Amino acid sequence: SDTIHLTRGLPVPQGISKPAFLAAIDDLKSALGAEHVQLNDTEIKNGWYMEHPNTHDMMPLFDFEEFVASAVVYPSCVAEVQMIVRWANKHLIPIFPISMGRNLGYGGAAPRVRGSVTIDLGKRMAKILSINEDDFTCLVEPGVSFYALHEELQRRGLGDKMWIDTPDLGGGSVVGNTVDRGVGYTPYGDHWACHSGLEVVLPGPDAQVLRTGMGALGVGGENTWQCFPYGFGPYSDGIFSQSNFGIVTKMGMTLMPNPGGFESFMYTFPNESDLAPLMEIIRPLRISNILENVAQLRHGLQTLSVKGHPRTKYYSGFGPMPDAIVRTELEKTATGACAWVYYGMSYGPAPIRKLKLDLIDSAFKQIRGAKKIDPATLPADEYFWSRDRIASGTPDLEELKWVNWMPNGAHAAFSPVSPIRGADATKLYELAKKRHMEAGIDLMPAFCVGLREMHLIVEIVYDAADAGMRRRAEKCLRDMIDDAAALGYGEYRTHIALMDQVAGTYSWNDHALMKFNNQLKDSLDPNGILAPGRCGIWPQRYRNRGWEL
Numbered sequence: 144s145d146t147i148h149l150t151r152g153l154p155v156p157q158g159i160s161k162p163a164f165l166a167a168i169d170d171l172k173s174a175l176g177a178e179h180v181q182l183n184d185t186e187i188k189n190g191w192y193m194e195h196p197n198t199h200d201m202m203p204l205f206d207f208e209e210f211v212a213s214a215v216v217y218p219s220c221v222a223e224v225q226m227i228v229r230w231a232n233k234h235l236i237p238i239f240p241i242s243m244g245r246n247l248g249y250g251g252a253a254p255r256v257r258g259s260v261t262i263d264l265g266k267r268m269a270k271i272l273s274i275n276e277d278d279f280t281c282l283v284e285p286g287v288s289f290y291a292l293h294e295e296l297q298r299r300g301l302g303d304k305m306w307i308d309t310p311d312l313g314g315g316s317v318v319g320n321t322v323d324r325g326v327g328y329t330p331y332g333d334h335w336a337c338h339s340g341l342e343v344v345l346p347g348p349d350a351q352v353l354r355t356g357m358g359a360l361g362v363g364g365e366n367t368w369q370c371f372p373y374g375f376g377p378y379s380d381g382i383f384s385q386s387n388f389g390i391v392t393k394m395g396m397t398l399m400p401n402p403g404g405f406e407s408f409m410y411t412f413p414n415e416s417d418l419a420p421l422m423e424i425i426r427p428l429r430i431s432n433i434l435e436n437v438a439q440l441r442h443g444l445q446t447l448s449v450k451g452h453p454r455t456k457y458y459s460g461f462g463p464m465p466d467a468i469v470r471t472e473l474e475k476t477a478t479g480a481c482a483w484v485y486y487g488m489s490y491g492p493a494p495i496r497k498l499k500l501d502l503i504d505s506a507f508k509q510i511r512g513a514k515k516i517d518p519a520t521l522p523a524d525e526y527f528w529s530r531d532r533i534a535s536g537t538p539d540l541e542e543l544k545w546v547n548w549m550p551n552g553a554h555a556a557f558s559p560v561s562p563i564r565g566a567d568a569t570k571l572y573e574l575a576k577k578r579h580m581e582a583g584i585d586l587m588p589a590f591c592v593g594l595r596e597m598h599l600i601v602e603i604v605y606d607a608a609d610a611g612m613r614r615r616a617e618k619c620l621r622d623m624i625d626d627a628a629a630l631g632y633g634e635y636r637t638h639i640a641l642m643d644q645v646a647g648t649y650s651w652n653d654h655a656l657m658k659f660n661n662q663l664k665d666s667l668d669p670n671g672i673l674a675p676g677r678c679g680i681w682p683q684r685y686r687n688r689g690w691e692l
């Protein structure tokens with residue numbers, strides 16, 4: 144099942160004949176070198192996380208061949224990216240830029256339009272251009288992963304001085320994750336808020352390149368590009384995140400000073416009904432930074448699934464695994480039987496940590512039956528230590544384990560945002576529970592508490608080889624998106640297959656925001672070549688012609 148034969152043949156982009164497309168590809172080969180252009184005409188391959196494909200989504204919600212690239216190109220520099228953009232404009236071929244393409248759960252490397260030519264920026268543009276020890280900043284190209292940045296800090300002997308912030312899985316691109324507004328778990332967890340300065344190739348026929356913020360200064364502004372994100376005039380960075388308005392070729396990022404100590408903590412809460420009062424306790428602590436990091440409140444089932452065993456080890460029945468079984472199984476583990484587990488970290492030297500940890504302890508213990516688990520009692524392979532590494536800026540891969548829950552395990556997320564309130568948490572949890580029950584799918588919610596909001600991340604783990612289960616997963620996701628929208632909640636990010644639906648929920652004042660996005664799209668990308676449909680934004684050539692899903 145690792146090799147997939149393309150039964151539908153070469154996915155030639157719609158609107159161009161196969162001979163014309165092949166001739167255009169030959170043009171590109173002679174410009175870039177034939178070895179840097181690869182055609183997907185017979186088969187595509189799956190791999191595991193670190194050897195993921197760049198041609199398609201290895202965790203598809205639809206058929207493997209639905210969101211698949213016709214070719215992949217590997218530019219080595221900004222000038223070559225510009226050349227590819229001009230080429231796409233000339234031939235009206237859709238292009239889809241990825242940094243590393245590990246966007247698993249949201250579409251992986253797959254383009255939204257079948258047959259797009261994927262620009263894999265990460266393979267040959269992977270330089271750490273600078274690390275500034277005085278300002279605690281860096282400037283990176285799209286191919287720099289969280290692992291690579293972390294390793295480079297260690298190599299230069301700066302690992303003790305400064306930290307990176309990493310998402311749950313460290314193999315992704317710093318640029319890719321940040322422009323998709325991903326999060327990590329140190330106090331620098333809001334990656335987008337922590338970036339400073341972009342270099343962008345625009346999608347128009349002339350493929351202009353611009354720098355944002357201080358980088359726009361006539362001499363290049365390198366001295367302050369990574370220190371001050373805004374520059375002068377409109378703040379343009381925002382339109383290059385979660386969009387299809389430009390190709391990011393460089394990005395500045397801030398690094399966190401080593402806080403002088405850190406300490407993970409874990410609390411368990413016995414009852415499902417503890418969720419609402421707990422949120423009321425978490426909110427003021429988080430907003431006042433006593434709880435200092437993007438912390439997670441996870442359902443007990445997730446603590447079980449991350450052990451890496453298939454669900455059939457515990458239960459083989461159809462439908463969500465009964466709570467009683469989850470509790471019995473957890474009873475045998477370090478957390479004990481519980482409904483919720485909170486993972487957090489306190490930063491700073493010991494006396495400073497103690498003040499904060501004591502406040503947290505007395506607040507959390509207002510919940511009857513709340514337990515603090517002593518880390519000293521936990522074995523080295525306990526998931527807690529993975530959270531400990533991540534929250535202290537060390538990339539990790541443990542989080543992959545829960546994909547083993549199903550055979551051919553794939554996952555896709557429902558990710559609504561809400562205030563940190565008991566009532567909101569309860570409403571979202573209840574609607575997710577109802578829809579999972581109907582779909583016969585295990586519910587694995589995690590509340591990721593930002594500062595004044597939380598992302599509820601509900602990962603559906605499904606068997607990618609089981610078409611029936613894929614359809615149930617898709618229906619469950621779509622129902623939750625609609626239910627949440629009706630209650631006033633929207634998603635912060637979504638799978639490529641669901642982008643039209645999610646974009647459609649941001650409809651205030653007769654879709655004024657989408658009209659604005661469309662206007663920008665048509666002006667910046669008049670030929671509609673860059674990532675059509677991404678985040679629900681369709682260029683004029685495609686709009687209202689049946690592409691929306």
Ligand code: ADP
Nearest residue numbers: 241242243244245246315316319320323390391
């Ligand atoms: P990661 O490997 O970190 O998960 P990806 O490379 O998959 O990140 O990026 C996630 C999404 O963000 C991509 O599907 C793409 O649409 C967009 N993206 C990533 N890198 C760029 C870039 N350099 N310029 C424009 N869009 C990008």
